[in-house]
Amino acid sequence: MSTYNAVTWLLDRNVDEGRGAKLAFTDTVSELTYGELQRQSRRAANLLRRLGVRREERVAMIMLDTVDFPIVFxxxxxxxxVPVPLNTLLTADQYAYVLSDSRARVLFVSEALYPVVKDVVGHLPDLECVVVAGKNAxxxxxxxxxxxxxSDSFATVETHAEEPAFWLYSSGSTGMPKGVRHVHSNLQATADTYAKQVLGIKENDVCLSAAKLFFAYGLGNALTFPMSVGATTVLNSERPTPALMFALLSKYNPTIFYGAPTLxxxxxxDEASKNERAGTRLRICTSAGEALPESVGLAWKARFGVDILDGIGSTELLHIFLSNSPSDIKYGTSGRPVPGYKVRLVSDDGADVPDGEIGxxxxxxxxxxxxxxxxxxxxxxxxxxxxxxxxxxxVRDADGRYTFCGxxxxxxxxxxxxVSPFEVESALITxxxxxxxxxxxxxxxxxxLKPKAYVVLRAGSQxxxxxxxxxxxxxxxIGPWKYPRWIDVVDxxxxxxxGKIQRYKLREGEAKH
Known part of the structure; x- marks a missing residue:
């Protein structure tokens, strides 16, 4: 069996092809060229060997989006x-569960996030070492x-394409997260399909992702895709507020901006940002996490002159598999299958459904x-x-486009x-x-059963x-039978x-009035 290590393709290839001095990552404080990242990743590999972590064993990462993340990963x-990036917004109990479930030998944690796990790390029998990224250990x-x-010399381990490379834990919106095991070849698979054939990403692109690296969506946006062509990524360790994202768009002038419908x-x-622009080089935006309402896509295009490519992906499939493309956009739909992916719509009994029927x-x-x-x-x-x-x-239409129902x-x-909750929600927000x-x-x-709506009003609305x-x-x-019979105004x-709405919490009465 031939060998394949994802790092050889993602990183070392860029250095071999002459991009060693090219900027790979900046996090507003530090910068890493491809050559520096290669050297630092070798040091990280040697560190893991010194700490006694063996091949296929897990190390957990509770790390903010800084240049330290790609070094460790x-x-x-x-x-x-096997690195296991974890959601940086979990509770101590959730971290205790995931760290125990993954049996991580080492935890890499950002200094700002350590207080959340400080009372957990001493009670995990498999966790042997904690390494803090920052100034306070x-x-x-x-x-x-x-x-x-x-040393910055390390012989890359000869892994196989189908060998586990990293895990990502699902968002766990209805329970504890589940660890999804991804193999070495999966990263390149997403780059060869969505990044290359939908985004058309190039070496001179500069990428900014609101979604963080611990998400499947963010990992592709900010690491796999730019590194697949030797492009540059701007990392943001803070919460992606409108003001901050506009500031980053202005300062770094990216060509690709990856967001989500809520953002x-x-x-x-955002009233305070009503005069802000999106930079002069921005050529495309993408959206995932939940379906993008048509009204949001059209309003964004009208204001900034740039399209948003709405699509759907998942942790299980690593990135987007159904998407609009730059030359084929219909707002309100998730577009068509990404080249390299096949999709089916099936009924509850597993039979394929025809156009116009929900499956x-x-x-x-x-x-x-x-x-x-x-x-x-x-x-x-x-x-x-x-x-x-x-x-x-x-539901699939006669043109082969797919529209999200819920x-x-x-x-x-x-x-x-x-009744599709999303359809009613999309009508309400217009x-x-x-x-x-x-x-x-x-x-x-x-x-x-009848529809009940929870709405957040715009400032100053009557x-x-x-x-x-x-x-x-x-x-x-959308039709006389779909209107909400009850409407609650919530904060x-x-x-x-x-950014996905947790409708199950609303069904259980967990709304903030």
Missing amino acids: LGAIRAGV FGHKLLAEELAKE FAAMLN ELLVEAPSAGEGYWNQRAKSRHTFQGHWTRTGDKY RADDMFKVSGIW HPAVLEAAVVPEADPEGL TDNLYEALKEHVKQK SLPKTAT
Whole structure:
């Protein structure tokens, strides 16, 4: 069997092809060229060897988006060790679960995030060492000091294309996260398909991603895709507020901006940023996490003159597999299958459904994970031979475009007809008073399900006769049976760290009034 290590293709190839002095990453404080990243990743590999971490063992990463992240992530893969980047917004209990579940031998943690896990790390039998990225080691090891002790010479471990390279934990919106195991070849698979054939990414691109590196979406945006062509990435360690993103767009003038529907809407509606621009070189934006409402895409294009490519991806499939493309955009849809991916829509009994009918989306993907760690039943349900079940409900039109209808567990019927929460939400936010909306089923006095809406209003909006106005607005937009029978005005909607609305929490009454 021939050998293949993802770092050889992602990083070493760039140096071999003469891009050693090219800027790879900047985090507003530090910079890394491709040559420096190669040397530092070798030091990280030597550090892991000194700490006694063996091939295929796991190391956890609770790290902000700084230049330290690619050093550790790529250094581990170079050593044949499996890095496990973790969501930086989890609670101590969630970290305790994931660190125990992954049996991580070493934890790399950013200084600012250490306080969350300080009471956890001493109670995990498999965790032998903590390495802190920053200036305060909290009694542990400092990453910069440890790297400085190591040689920048390291013989990259001869791994195989189908060998586990890294894990990503799913967002866990309805329970504890699940560890998705990805192999070495999966990174290149996403670059050869979406990045190359949809984005058309080039060496002179400068990338800015609001989604963080620990997300599958952010990892592709800010690491895999730019490194696949020797481009440059701007990393942001802070929360992506409208003001901050506009500041970064102005300062670094990127060519590609990767966002999410919630952020695009917030940037469009932020009063303090109403005169901000998106830079002079921006050529394309992308959106994932949830479907992009048509009104948001059109408003963004009208204001900034740049299209947003809406698509859908997942942790299980590593990046976007269904997307609009620069030459083929229809706002309100997720577009068509990314070249290299095949999709099917199936009914509850597994039969393919015709155009115009709602079905669950199944994907045949070159980047599919090989399963969940320690979750055999869930692995069998999700990863079914060549096909991966997404849990997303879609409808395909006669032109072959796919439109999102909702998660399988969010859909419900009204008068015997399927209602998509997303469709009702998209109609609601086209009303000038509504900033955000979420729709869930609620039983009426007869026990029949009807739509109930939770809305976040724009600043200064009037609430007089709001219910009647929104009801009629939805009726006119999408049909008389889909309007919300109840509307609650709330301060915010519960969301995952990826920006997905947690409708199950609304069904359980967890809304902020």
